[in-house]
Amino acid sequence: MASLWETLAQSREPVPGAFHGLEASIALAELATASSLGTDLESLRGRSVLVATHSQLTAALALVELDGLARRMVLCTPDLPPDHLASVAATAAADCIVFEDAQPPDPSIAPHRVPVRVTLTPGPVNRRRTAQTEWVLLTSGTMGAPKLVLHTLASLAGTAPRSGASAGISVWSTFYDIRRYGGLQIFLRAVLGGSPLVLSSAGELTRDFLARAAAARVTHISGTPSHWRRALMSGAATLIAPEYVRLSGEIADQAVLDSLRGAYPTARIAHAFASTEAGVAFDVEDGLAGFPAELIGQGRGRVDMKVEDGTLRIRSERTATRYLGADVTVLADADGYVDTGDMVELRDGRYYFAGRKGGVINVGGLKVHPEEVEAVINADPRVRMSLVRARQNPIMGAVVVADVVLVDAAGAAHDSTGFESLKHDLLDACRRVLPAHKVPTMLRFVPALELTPAGKLVRPGA
Amino acid sequence: MSVRSTIFTQFEQVAVEQNRKLTPLSDGVLLLESGLDSLSFAIIVARLEDSLGVDPFSASGTVEFPVTFGDFVKLYEHAVV
Numbered sequence: 127m128a129s130l131w132e133t134l135a136q137s138r139e140p141v142p143g144a145f146h147g148l149e150a151s152i153a154l155a156e157l158a159t160a161s162s163l164g165t166d167l168e169s170l171r172g173r174s175v176l177v178a179t180h181s182q183l184t185a186a187l188a189l190v191e192l193d194g195l196a197r198r199m200v201l202c203t204p205d206l207p208p209d210h211l212a213s214v215a216a217t218a219a220a221d222c223i224v225f226e227d228a229q230p231p232d233p234s235i236a237p238h239r240v241p242v243r244v245t246l247t248p249g250p251v252n253r254r255r256t257a258q259t260e261w262v263l264l265t266s267g268t269m270g271a272p273k274l275v276l277h278t279l280a281s282l283a284g285t286a287p288r289s290g291a292s293a294g295i296s297v298w299s300t301f302y303d304i305r306r307y308g309g310l311q312i313f314l315r316a317v318l319g320g321s322p323l324v325l326s327s328a329g330e331l332t333r334d335f336l337a338r339a340a341a342a343r344v345t346h347i348s349g350t351p352s353h354w355r356r357a358l359m360s361g362a363a364t365l366i367a368p369e370y371v372r373l374s375g376e377i378a379d380q381a382v383l384d385s386l387r388g389a390y391p392t393a394r395i396a397h398a399f400a401s402t403e404a405g406v407a408f409d410v411e412d413g414l415a416g417f418p419a420e421l422i423g424q425g426r427g428r429v430d431m432k433v434e435d436g437t438l439r440i441r442s443e444r445t446a447t448r449y450l451g452a453d454v455t456v457l458a459d460a461d462g463y464v465d466t467g468d469m470v471e472l473r474d475g476r477y478y479f480a481g482r483k484g485g486v487i488n489v490g491g492l493k494v495h496p497e498e499v500e501a502v503i504n505a506d507p508r509v510r511m512s513l514v515r516a517r518q519n520p521i522m523g524a525v526v527v528a529d530v531v532l533v534d535a536a537g538a539a540h541d542s543t544g545f546e547s548l549k550h551d552l553l554d555a556c557r558r559v560l561p562a563h564k565v566p567t568m569l570r571f572v573p574a575l576e577l578t579p580a581g582k583l584v585r586p587g588a
Numbered sequence: 589m590s591v592r593s594t595i596f597t598q599f600e601q602v603a604v605e606q607n608r609k610l611t612p613l614s615d616g617v618l619l620l621e622s623g624l625d626s627l628s629f630a631i632i633v634a635r636l637e638d639s640l641g642v643d644p645f646s647a648s649g650t651v652e653f654p655v656t657f658g659d660f661v662k663l664y665e666h667a668v669v
Contacts, residue, residue: 361655381651520645522630567631
């Protein structure tokens, strides 16, 4: 497949498309004679590169410039802790890191360090494709360290419309970060379609972001149901008048679908199912939660879906190639199906999502593995065992809650202040080592937890 | 404790736990500019379900998502009746 740049350059002159970030707007045509990677661009050819910037705009520029040039690029999420960055670098055999001037990485992470800047450096640039660049996305792993998921531009872009189809008409935006699968889909649709893309910025108020999207006359915009609930609560949702509103990354409930219909009466409102590993499976535009049962079955187009052991399985050309690293599970089964881990229930000819297998919790589109949180709680010598589980939540889809069994439950019960201070200690320990969405929002002490005959915790949906 | 003061207390408590600086609350304060993030609101809504016994966001029918602190309080006051 042609690189991102080749696809753009083949279609029209000058190269169409633009990135609108909070800090700057950059027309992709400028990259014909200038680079965000300065004079170091050629030094990245053939390398395995970590793209580890905070800003989405610098990441977007780097992705366009590195596709076809780097051997591999790893899309580091902005919240990736420094110690995980080192393990990601090792797993991806990265020999180079692209970063922002203000945030120079530790030299031990990768020997070759190249800053990326929104102020482009003019000069001759060689946009010749010399590699079929591997795209590596991060997804959360069971014990905190991310898993690395290998894709190609072809598997990520799928049948996204190519430049020229409706170029100049669409203006794309997303509440997602483009380094996550849902956001990357929008990035690719915009870039390959030669359309402008409005990027959000960390810390930017939802109202301000929507005002920028409105100023750019956004026509297509995506986010998780939690992003959309936040937009609706901002009071600024109707600043924009999109033709197309997309939800993915979480269960879209009827309340959010109905509220979006109210806010955007003439828009196409689609909720999609996609995962980093399985790729995009389907879009539903009928305004109802869940999806029609007819979508399940083989040979219904490019995506095969089936339900086995209660979870949705997907096989398609959009599926990732494999996980990187030695100590990882197999991504797909022998027939090429990826188990999404999402449990579905059939009711009246429609499938509804019913949480995740293995107790994995989806907080606003971010996965939380209960084992990772339990390990922190169980590290306290006063704790015998704990169970971390999801509690349904109308704002974030789910929040994390913990049930804890103490070594000396009777002893602690003598004194309720003892309970409170212990609870405080445990939550404090979680806050020290875990990102906020993984910290239990409620923690209660229970006399016992149910175990399987084999002595394992009984997890909901396990 | 009134619905309003229960909500008020939860906003303050969650702001402390989430290490966020809460704007002085009045009915006109925009929720998303109160200093709290989505996760904070998610926690507040879960705790209010436990203390007030209602979750107006999950009630049947179309939910009017609250924009100001006053909207938020009203949503709960109506649901608790």
